[in-house]
Amino acid sequence: MISTGLFPYMLGLSAFLFTVGATGVLIRRNPLVVFMCIELMLNAGNVALIAYGRFLNSVEGQIFAFMVIIVAAAEVVVGLALITQIFRLGRELDVDDISEMSE
Amino acid sequence: MNVLVVVAMALAAISSLGVVLSRQTIYSALSLVVTIAMISVLFLLLNAQFLFAVQIIIYAGAVMVLFVFIIALLSPDAEDRPGRDWRAVVGLIAVAAVTILVFVAAGNGVTYNSKGFRATQLLGSCTSLNAGPCDPYRTFSYPVDATNAAGNVQTVAGQLFTTFLLPFEITSLLLLVAVIGAVYLTRRGVER
Numbered sequence: 610m611i612s613t614g615l616f617p618y619m620l621g622l623s624a625f626l627f628t629v630g631a632t633g634v635l636i637r638r639n640p641l642v643v644f645m646c647i648e649l650m651l652n653a654g655n656v657a658l659i660a661y662g663r664f665l666n667s668v669e670g671q672i673f674a675f676m677v678i679i680v681a682a683a684e685v686v687v688g689l690a691l692i693t694q695i696f697r698l699g700r701e702l703d704v705d706d707i708s709e710m711s712e
Numbered sequence: 713m714n715v716l717v718v719v720a721m722a723l724a725a726i727s728s729l730g731v732v733l734s735r736q737t738i739y740s741a742l743s744l745v746v747t748i749a750m751i752s753v754l755f756l757l758l759n760a761q762f763l764f765a766v767q768i769i770i771y772a773g774a775v776m777v778l779f780v781f782i783i784a785l786l787s788p789d790a791e792d793r794p795g796r797d798w799r800a801v802v803g804l805i806a807v808a809a810v811t812i813l814v815f816v817a818a819g820n821g822v823t824y825n826s827k828g829f830r831a832t833q834l835l836g837s838c839t840s841l842n843a844g845p846c847d848p849y850r851t852f853s854y855p856v857d858a859t860n861a862a863g864n865v866q867t868v869a870g871q872l873f874t875t876f877l878l879p880f881e882i883t884s885l886l887l888l889v890a891v892i893g894a895v896y897l898t899r900r901g902v903e904r
Binding site: 612615618619620621622623624625626627628629630631632633635636637639641642644645646648649652655656659660662663668669671672674675676678679680681682683684685686687689690691692693694696702 | 714717718721724725728729731732737740741744747748751754755758759760762763766767770771774775778779782783785786788800803804807808811812814815864867868871872876879880883886887889890891893894897898
């Protein structure tokens with residue numbers, strides 16, 4: 610069994626992964642990489658949920674992590690469909706150039 | 713066991729940096745595969761065997777194959793210039809500050825030592841597995857594996873199909889909407 614003392618480090622890893630993912634969303638231009646960074650942030654949330662669930666001796670954290678995984682899968686399907694469609698229109702893959710919806 | 717946790721955490725952290733710092737999209741995707749594999753190892757060590765399997769099958773299997781497939785299909789160029797400017801720096805500082813604040817706030821509700829955990833229940837729903845009198849400062853002793861005594865998959869399924877049945881059914885609706893959306897977006901004839 611892993612020791613209780615690792616719990617704050619689990620939360621630290623979760624915070625680190627979330628910050629790295631958010632950084633990637635902010636500084637990268639390729640929408641594919643931006644999506645991967647969103648996946649990273651969702652996984653960071655899952656790590657926190659499961660660590661809490663483990664150390665509080667509850668399965669509810671695992672159930673919420675399961676829901677998060679389902680939502681992430683649905684999001685990837687729709688997002689990648691959008692990206693292929695943008696590419697099919699002959700556009701460069703750059704999130705700064707895709708701004709029709711904000712105008 | 714603890715060594716394994718530390719190694720998995722270190723590899724997850726390093727490979728997550730690879731996702732953001734790689735110029736080539738395919739290297740980002742492969743780094744993300746490593747990160748997800750290491751996170752799934754953490755899930756296994758945290759007694760979440762069901763989530764371990766789900767993580768491997770859905771993320772490392774389905775989602776990452778989809779990513780790699782799209783990368784191979786579109787073959788995006790490497791980024792010639794990193795897109796950072798002052799707005800990104802401000803946003804990064806804000807994200808780091810909020811993350812630290814959230815985790816400090818989350819840590820305030822839970823105190824731990826070698827003997828056990830003490831959790832503050834914010835909106836106290838006392839209908840969880842740990843039956844007992846409903847006091848806001850319930851102590852969860854550690855290690856108690858009674859939660860998973862019947863096996864992790866069985867325990868998770870028991871909760872999922874009873875207490876959390878409605879959210880579970882709503883996710884099926886979400887998946888249906890996602891499928892319809894993907895089919896609609898990628899069909900021929902959408903081009904303007």
